[in-house]
Amino acid sequence: MSMTSLIFASSLLIIPIIVSYKQQLDLSKDMIISVLRAIIQLIIVGYILTFVFEARQPIIVITLVFIILINAALNTRKRVPNAVKHGFWISLFALVISTSITMTILILTGALHFKVNEIIPVSGMVISNAMIAINIGYTNLEKAFTQQRMEIEAKLSLGALPHLASKTQIQDTMKMAVIPTIDSAKTLGIVALPGMMSGLIIAGTPPLEAIRFQIMVTFMLLSATMIATMIAIFISYKQFYNKRHQLNI
Amino acid sequence: MLELKNITFQPNSSPILSHINLTINEGETVSIIGPSGSGKSTLLRLMADLISPTDGQCYLNGESYINYKPEQLRQTISYCPQTPIIFGETILDNVSFPAKVRKEKCDIKRANYLLTAFNLSQYDLNTNVSRFSGGEKQRLAIIRQLMYVPKFLLLDEATSALDHHNQQLVEQEIFKCHKEKGLGIIWITHDIKQSTRLFSRRLTIEKGKISNEEVIK
Ligand SMILES: Nc1ncnc2c1ncn2[C@@H]1O[C@H](COP(=O)(O)OP(=O)(O)OP(=O)(O)O)[C@@H](O)[C@H]1O
Ligand SMILES: [Mg+2]
Numbered sequence: 001m002s003m004t005s006l007i008f009a010s011s012l013l014i015i016p017i018i019v020s021y022k023q024q025l026d027l028s029k030d031m032i033i034s035v036l037r038a039i040i041q042l043i044i045v046g047y048i049l050t051f052v053f054e055a056r057q058p059i060i061v062i063t064l065v066f067i068i069l070i071n072a073a074l075n076t077r078k079r080v081p082n083a084v085k086h087g088f089w090i091s092l093f094a095l096v097i098s099t100s101i102t103m104t105i106l107i108l109t110g111a112l113h114f115k116v117n118e119i120i121p122v123s124g125m126v127i128s129n130a131m132i133a134i135n136i137g138y139t140n141l142e143k144a145f146t147q148q149r150m151e152i153e154a155k156l157s158l159g160a161l162p163h164l165a166s167k168t169q170i171q172d173t174m175k176m177a178v179i180p181t182i183d184s185a186k187t188l189g190i191v192a193l194p195g196m197m198s199g200l201i202i203a204g205t206p207p208l209e210a211i212r213f214q215i216m217v218t219f220m221l222l223s224a225t226m227i228a229t230m231i232a233i234f235i236s237y238k239q240f241y242n243k244r245h246q247l248n249i
Numbered sequence: 250m251l252e253l254k255n256i257t258f259q260p261n262s263s264p265i266l267s268h269i270n271l272t273i274n275e276g277e278t279v280s281i282i283g284p285s286g287s288g289k290s291t292l293l294r295l296m297a298d299l300i301s302p303t304d305g306q307c308y309l310n311g312e313s314y315i316n317y318k319p320e321q322l323r324q325t326i327s328y329c330p331q332t333p334i335i336f337g338e339t340i341l342d343n344v345s346f347p348a349k350v351r352k353e354k355c356d357i358k359r360a361n362y363l364l365t366a367f368n369l370s371q372y373d374l375n376t377n378v379s380r381f382s383g384g385e386k387q388r389l390a391i392i393r394q395l396m397y398v399p400k401f402l403l404l405d406e407a408t409s410a411l412d413h414h415n416q417q418l419v420e421q422e423i424f425k426c427h428k429e430k431g432l433g434i435i436w437i438t439h440d441i442k443q444s445t446r447l448f449s450r451r452l453t454i455e456k457g458k459i460s461n462e463e464v465i466k
Contacts, residue, residue: 154334157297158393159324160350168337245319246299 053117061116065123069095072131076232079135081142083249084236091134091232098130098228099123102220111216121196122217129181129221130228137177137229138236144169145240149247162241170237177229178222185218250274251296251326251401251433256305258291258457265291266457269305275400276431278424280444283454289437290331292454293403296435297328324350329394331405331437333386336393340364341374343389347396356396363392366422368415383410391419398426401433409439420447 013035020027052060073092080087103123106112112122145152148169155165163170188194196217200210242248256269266288273279281289294300296307298314307314314322336343344363345355357374364370367388378389387410394402402423408416424447426432438444444451445465453461 150330150332151334151336153299154330154390155336155346156319157299157323157328157330158347158350159320159327160346161320164350244298244301246301 049116049120056115058114061114061119064116064120065099068120068124068127069099072127075131076134076138079138081138081145081236081240083142083145084138084239087138087236090235091131093235094134094228094231095127095130097231098224099127101227102126102224106216106220122220125196125217126220126224130224133177133181133225133229134232136180137173137233140173140176141169141233141237144173145237145247145249149249152247156245156247162238162245166237166240170233173233173237174229177233178225181221181225185222188214188218250308250310252308252311253296254305254308256295256302256307258288258295258300259303264457266295266302269459271452271459273401273433273435276427276433277450278427278434278448279436279450279452280448281435281437281452281454282439282441282444283460287454288457289454290405293328293405293435293437296401297326297403298322299328320350324397325399326401326403327394327399328403329390329405329407333383333390333410335378335381335386335389338377338379339374340369340372340376340378340389343378343393344374344396346393351397359396360392363395363422366418367392368418384412384415387411388415388419391423395422395426398430398432400431401435402426404434404436406437406439408443416443 013031016031017028019025020031048064052064069092072095073088076091077088080091084090103112103119103126106122107114112118145166152165152169156162194214194217197210197214200213201207240247240249251271251273253269253271256266256271257264258266269292281292283289291300295302298307298317298319301314309317309322309325336346341355341360344360348355360374361370364372369385369388369392378386381389387407391404391407404423408419411419420443423432423434427434434448436444436448449464449466451461451463451465452459
């Protein structure tokens with residue numbers, strides 16, 4: 001694909017901008033900013049990756065993964081419920097644990113090689129999915145605790161511990177966070193040919209090999225999103241309670 | 250014995266309750282009346298340790314609340330909220346919750362006994378409660394509170410949605426627990442007749458203060 005065709009492709013953006021303007025969705029500014037951000041971020045990453053693509057030194061690989069992790073954790077801050085302190089650190093912790101567990105298993109089983117060109121794309125996918133799941137989790141946790149505070153208090157007044165009093169809310173929140181990943185796994189191949197697989201095929205990898213990779217990634221996404229949301233939700237729900245096990249919202 | 254010593258609750262600039270002093274003996278029955286917004290529910294929520302006073306302290310048997318585990322306290326002094334809240338899907342989900350709290354098996358016999366006493370015997374434990382009427386929800390919420398009889402039961406307009414007959418059934422069963430098991434009752438009501446008929450003491454709350462205290466019998 002040449003640069004000129006890419007520039008022509010950018011004319012596609014005119015459609016959503018017009019729709020947003022006509023329908024008063026107030027999204028034009030957001031859209032333009034996000035596109036500009038995407039372009040700048042991708043160019044920078046492109047250059048970095050060109051330099052280090054064949055690197056195997058653990059320090060380079062790990063540093064790059066860590067940069068992704070930190071950016072992802074920063075991106076969850078807006079969704080952290082008001083009652084929850086240290087949201088960034090909770091998210092970072094959840095992301096680090098979920099990514100390292102899944103990546104370690106795949107590296108140990110030989111499904112993945114410890115090389116920048118394998119680790120970075122795969123971990124990027126895993127972390128971004130986990131990040132989205134955490135964000136959905138935070139949003140719903142806040143909603144569940146504020147909308148259902150009377151139910152939680154009714155359970156507390158029967159002598160329930162915080163975990164039992166908010167069990168339904170925690171379960172619902174967890175489900176909502178992981179369901180998008182499960183649903184997208186269900187439609188893999190039928191509706192969505194995932195980005196990485198398509199990329200591999202476009203770049204000339206035989207489809208069956210690309211599929212093997214995609215199946216592995218799907219496993220990873222499922223387990224990573226589950227681990228990440230579980231950690232983030234279980235640490236943060238406690239902060240809706242004070243020491244006397246009263247709701248502090 | 251339940252004691253409130255110089256309790257003030259002031260979440261923002263103006264106090265909702267100020268300088269409340271109150272002693273309620275074990276097994277005593279007290280009604281609370283007063284205009285809407287005067288702080289009655291807040292008082293009961295303080296007693297149930299669902300909120301903490303901004304000043305002053307509550308005591309149970311001479312020990313400050315702070316020295317009790319919240320769960321232990323709330324199983325002893327149990328608050329039935331003003332709006333009846335239903336848990337889960339079935340009657341069983343509701344009546345078994347107090348057992349779940351104590352990690353015990355649900356006493357099905359007691360559940361069925363209470364359902365009958367509260368005029369809900371046409372339903373069984375697996376009945377779905379999502380379409381329950383306001384009054385049915387209110388009765389189910391009280392049944393849930395009586396699965397284990399606490400030392401003090403705090404009722405917040407517990408029979409506001411009930412007709413006269415059902416109101417009497419609920420009163421009878423609750424006062425039976427008082428007579429047989431020494432249950433102390435603190436009951437907010439807007440029904441003056443109810444407050445004179447049943448209780449040994451009546452408190453009037455106005456603008457966050459106890460404005461009147463009467464011994465009835
Ligand atoms: N945590 C809180 N923060 C601020 N205001 C509160 C809080 N809790 C209660 N209030 C206010 O305190 C006042 C008393 O509320 P409360 O529910 O105790 O009244 P009440 O006497 O039970 O009234 P009703 O008979 O209508 O149930 C109300 O004006 C309420 O808005
Ligand atoms: Mg009230």
